[in-house]
Amino acid sequence: MSTERLYSLRMRAAQGGAHEEGGLHISGGEKLGVEEEIETLVGRLLDKALHHSRGTADFINLVIERVDASNCSVLSPLTVSTYKVSDYRAGRQKAVTQLRELSVSETAIMNAFNILSSAQNIRGAILLDSQSGERLDTRGDRGVRVSRMDWDQEQYASWIRRHPQFDSPRIAEALALATKVVHAQGTVAELCWSDDPDYVTGYVASMTKGYCRITHLKEEGDLSGGRVFFVSPGTSISGYVEYLERSLVWIG
Ligand code: PML
Ligand code: MG
Ligand code: MG
Structure with missing residues (x-):
């Protein structure tokens, strides 16, 4: 279990523009990982966004945020x-x-x-x-x-x-x-x-x-x-x- 320098990664992908502009939702995903894992996790989320049965995304929003690892269950x-x-x-x-x-x-x-x-x-x-x-x-x-x-x-x-x-x-x-x-x-x-x-x-x-x-x-x-x-x-x-x-x- 990771307790230090923990990051939350959140991805949402759409086709035909951003979700808020009426694009079709393609896929979403969320992960937690320490700093050294971020690149791998981003790769997995992008792969999910770009190879999807709902269509090919032309909008991908990826948020990576440091989170307080001490407060977890x-x-x-x-x-x-x-x-x-x-x-x-x-x-x-x-x-x-x-x-x-x-x-x-x-x-x-x-x-x-x-x-x-x-x-x-x-x-x-x-x-x-x-x-x-x-x-x-x-x-x-x-x-x-x-x-x-x-x-x-x-x-x-x-x-x-x-x-x-x-x-x-x-x-x-x-x-x-x-x-x-x-x-x-x-x-x-x-x-x-x-x-x-x-x-x-x-x-x-x-x-x-x-x-x-x-x-x-x-x-x-x-x-x-x-x-x-x-x-x-x-x-x-x-x-x-x-x-x-x-x-x-x-x-x-
Ligand atoms: C999803 O693909 O977004 C949800 C899948 C739900 C079912 C997964 C399963 O086979 O248990
Ligand atoms: Mg889905
Ligand atoms: Mg989903």
Whole structure:
């Protein structure tokens, strides 16, 4: 675990100009690393931005910020399970059942599916009240960008040795994000599927059920996707967003 001269790296890439000028969101990524790792991490983020199934980026925003390494928490990755389903309809039904079991209301579930299946250009997460289903953030297409979390590299190597079937940067990144999100005070569950047209597996994450992958949550070729966080009624949204965007979390 790195404790000195630690940097947060945040990338977002778009096509057709910057996101704020109407460009199409291509990809985003976040990493933590010490000074000597920055070049490598920047390389990985640029590679992700420039070789993407959503298109070729012509706008890349990369922010590298020194962060206070003394103030961090360490979270164990959520337990991962995979539900194999034959198509996205069965997958969505599975996700609905899980969200119901987590006491997310029918309205909130319906709103989440409507948002994710029509969203083609949201780069962060949408916050929904887990009971009323109302949208709680005021970020528009920007959404809430969870950052300042990453795997401890040694812990990741050991985790992968125990879970070789999950050896992919995409799963590593999504699991790190979901682990941070689920530990935020106020999170009831997260529902996610990728906005990449060639990746149809998504997940429902929660404290009680862990990270439950569902092999189909959309059809191949579909550009829709993103993340919805279901939040308990009465949660302070400014504190919630502050934790997701600013607090430092090592996964391991
Ligand atoms: C993404 O690609 O942005 C999200 C991927 C979510 C699912 C990853 C997995 O297969 O567990
Ligand atoms: Mg993404
Ligand atoms: Mg994506």
